[in-house]
Amino acid sequence: MPTMNLLQAINSALDTAMAEDDKVICFGEDVGVFGGVFRATSHLQEKYGKARCFNTPLVEQGIIGFANGLAAQGSVPVAEIQFADYIFPAFDQIVNETAKFRYRSGDLFNVGGLTIRTPYGGGIAGGLYHSQSPEAYFTHTPGLKVVVPRSPYQAKGLLLAAIRDPDPVLFLEPKRLYRAATGEVPETDYQLPFGEAEIVKEGGDITLVGWGAQMEVIQKAAELAEEQGIACEVIDLRTLLPWDADTVVESVLKTGRLVVSHEAPLTGGFAGEIAATIAERCFLYLESPIRRVTGLDTPFPLVLEKEYLPDHLKILDAIRESVDF
């Protein structure tokens, strides 16, 4: 099995999908001959032609509007928004159009073929506008699916699933790991399921939940906790919408303790949704308050990025406090 980084895995997924189905079309800013600013679409124009892999003008609302129409027509668009920080001009097209297309037409029309790929997250000295994690804006929108891979293996399997899924998918790519994360990735075609969390590591003392780039941080904290004799169960949600509450519930019924971590700000973040659900369903089993370890309620900083980020030490502290409660 070849070793790939996360970008190569994404490129492999796009290549696989485009080879299999003529209707798959990739586009976005700089996506064509250049292969995207991160090179996720490298060589695709060369291989499949300019009609199926091309640059668009610099207009996010246009890219997603175009993609919605193309998907409604029966094509399978994979639209790239260069940074998740720049997805907001397309917010109306995503929230009011993409997400509601099937419902409002009574299933006469749908844009289920659409996948929106976009790099998200901090840790790359990107400041306010190359670092954000906007997932919670979209998890609040019924009709969308929101997917976040943490590794090259997941990236390929989840992206292929997203492209073939009958519903529109927002695919958030952890750009800090684009080249940093490497692993074995099958060259063959495979898919990973939506709505099913992955138990990365079993443990009986406390449950740690996250997704995407934050999983690396959570796993590091879990290792440090192990050294202190605390057995952590680590869960990667993989998809946030729909999210696999049952797996988290089952884990917390066993451990009685929960820490959720994401880079996005605390207030209104997706950890709040998880905490509320677990409080409802596991109330009598909880040994300590559910903890959220997240970014602060500030814009994403630059020089003080390290201080802002929910790193392994902050998670370790939360684990300790939860266990010692």
Next chain:
Amino acid sequence: MTRYCHQPSFMTGDEFSMATFALLDPDGALHEGAVEPRLERDHARRMYQAMLATRLLDERMLAAQRQGRLSFYMQSTGEEAAIVGATAALDDADMIMAQYREQGALMYRGFTIDEFMNQLFGNDLDYGKGRQMPVHYGSRKLHYMTISSPLATQIPQATGYAYGQKLAGDGQCTLTFFGEGAASEGDFHAALNMASVHRVPVIFFCRNNGYAISTPAVEQFAADGIAPRAIGYRMHAIRVDGNDALAVFEATRMARRIAVEQNQPVLIEAMSYRLAAHSSSDDPSGYRAKSEEETWRLKDPVLRLRKWLTAKGWWSDDEQASEEERLRRDVLETMKRAEKRPAPPLDTLISDVYADITPALQRQFDDLKRHIRRHPEAYPKGAKTLDLDISSTSSAEGDA
């Protein structure tokens, strides 16, 4: 290639003042020098009948709204020629992505009065399953995209849809309708630019009816209307008398050829006037003079085409009378049928959010059903679906 000059020279845009293409005068006679488009008798009659039927449907449904039978309505009165004339110039399999006031396009393509009514009353036969406000029609078989309220979102979608048609190579194109107000949205500019860059067979059809709710066109843009904007995108454009069905038909017919044969987008601006209110919730007396409306009534597009047809011997006063009577009766009887039909069943609340219902949503729905069983009187439509007898249910638990 860059062309240099060595004295500063500014352009104002006044260079781009565009003429309005017109064939019929308000009396239905050809303007001097105008050439009648090639239009078969049956085709012309189909156009007129759709315009007339739309006019009558609008009149009756506004009255129904005033009677409290309907929550909301939007008339297209005064713009029938622009809408039907454009539709008649398309292939019936071309996609139409409309704004919300284009019921004439559906009428032309054969949407039945029953289909209109089922949507307006949001009953169990509504294709949209009672989810959208009245006039948000859609028809897959008639290639008419379901309407969505946000303005201008359909314009870049039309570019994308038409790009797919170009790749499919089926010789079809997409026409998108929008108002001169919606053309202020960013989506409009995104759509035109992308269509021109990627050579997409799409027709952008602007209904310039003078008003965006109460805002007059002079407060919407400073330039000479919408059509000259196409020049900035290196796109074909034409301005046409929107109350002249023949001119609209001919302009759109030619635009379609440019779109399909040359893979080039075209912008059409139809100059018209919204004779009625913006919607049933609007009252134009607060922002425009009756006298202004009267001058436009004299340019009535339905009457104009009727006069032309009559002069050609393709329509008669007798036919007019019998057609009006038939349509009025049909609308009335159909409305009575549609308003008596039941609401869509309760499970349409959660279907079509996704292709398959998610477990989390199913759980929410099960909770809702349990709640409705406890308080059926409070939710009569849902209780009916669940076969709960509302009248005999005691409200011992109370509604608190």
